[in-house]
Amino acid sequence: MKLLFLPMAIFLMALLYSSVGHGGASGYLAAMALFGVPPEIMRPSALTLNLIVSLIAALQFYREGHFSWRLFSMFAAASIPAAYLGGSIHLPTRVYKPLVGCVLLFAAWRLWTSLRGGSEEVKDPPLALALLLGGLIGLLSGLTGVGGGIFLSPLLILAGWATARQTAGISAAFIFVNSAAGLMGNPASLRLLPSSFPFWAAAALIGGLIGSELGRRRLPPRTLRRVLALVLVVAGLKMIFG
Template structure:
C-alpha cells in the first residue's frame, strides 16, 4: 500500500469512526464501504473491518453506559444467541463470487437504514418477548459473522420500530451488541487476522481517535440527519460498486 493511499484511508476511517460512533455504531459497514471503494483485496475487508469495529464499538459502549443509555433487559435476549451464531458465521468464508453481491446487498440495506431515524418516543419503551429476541439474535448473529459487521445496523431499526428502546438507549444497546458480535465473529476465523491489511496500526489509531471524538460529541453537537445522509451516500456507492463489478 502506498503512503498516499494509507494517508487517504487514515482520514476516511477517522471521519467514518466519528460519524458512526456519534450514533452508537462501530462503523463496520462504513469501513467495508471505504475498502470496497478503494478496491482493496476482498480477503482483507472482513477481518480489517471487524478489528476497527471492535475498537470503536468498545469506546461507544463505555461512553453510552456511563451516560446511562443502556438496558440490560433488552440487550441480553438478543446477545445470548447472537454471540455463538456470530462465531459460526465468522468461521465461514464465502467465495468472492458470492461474497461481493451479498455484501453489496447488506450495504444497500445499511444505506437505507442510515436515512431512517425515529424521533424520541414519549411512550416508555417496552421489553421484547425473550423468545422473539432470541430468534432474531440468532439470525442477526450469523449474518453479522458471515459478512463481517457487528449487527447493530440491523438491530437498531428493529428496536426503534417495535418500541423496545428509545433512540438514545438504542445507541447504547447496539454499541455493546456490535462489540460482542464483532469479537465472536473474529474469533470464529482467527486465521483471517493474517489478512488484515498492511498499515492497520495507523487505521486502528484513526478509528480510536474517531470513536473518542464521535462518542463524546455526537449527541450534542453533530447534525445527525446530515451525518446519516452522508454515510448513506458513501455506503450506497460502495454497494453499487460491489454488485455491478
C-alpha cells in the first residue's frame, strides 16, 4: 500500500505547492509521517524532493519573467548562513513547532482577508530590512527543516514587495538554495534514502511540472493567493498537530 499511495500523496503535494512556487517539504513530511516512514529517512527525503520541485518551479516562473534577481539576492544573502546556524540549534519541539504553526496560520488569514484589494503594484524593500528578515527566515528554516518559502511568500505579498507570480518565482529559488545548503551541511544523510525513493522523485517531478505550469500561466493572481493561503493552513496545522 505504501509503495502506491505514498507516491500519489507526494504527487498531490508537489502539484499544490509548486503552483505557488513552493517545494513542498512540509507536505512531504506530513505524507511520510502518515505512512510510517522512519524519522531518519524523512528529513533527507523531504529536502531532496524539495530540491526537485523548487528547481522546476523556479525555472518555469523565471522563463515567464516572474522573477527578480535583485529581490531574491536581498533575502537569500543572509538566509543561507542563517539556515546553517538554525540547523545547529536544537530547540524543544514543543516550543518551536506550535509557535511556527501559529505564525503560518496568521499569515494565511492575512492573505485571505487581503484578497479584496487585488492590487499588483509593488515597491522595493529597504536593503537592511530585507537582509534582517532574510536572516530571520533562514534561521527559522534551519530550525524547522523546511526551505523557507512558507515564511517568505506571505511576507513579500503582504508587504507589497512582489506580485503573486513574482513571489512564486522568488520563493522557489529561495527554497532551492536553502534546501541545497541543508543537504550540503549533512551529505551523509543522502545514504539513508530508501530504495523506493526513485518512485517518490518521479511523482514529485510530474506534480511539480503540472503545478508550476498552472501557477505561471493559468491561475489568476487572486487564485494564486488563495492557493497559497491553503498551503499555509496545511503547513501550519502540520506544525501544530504533526
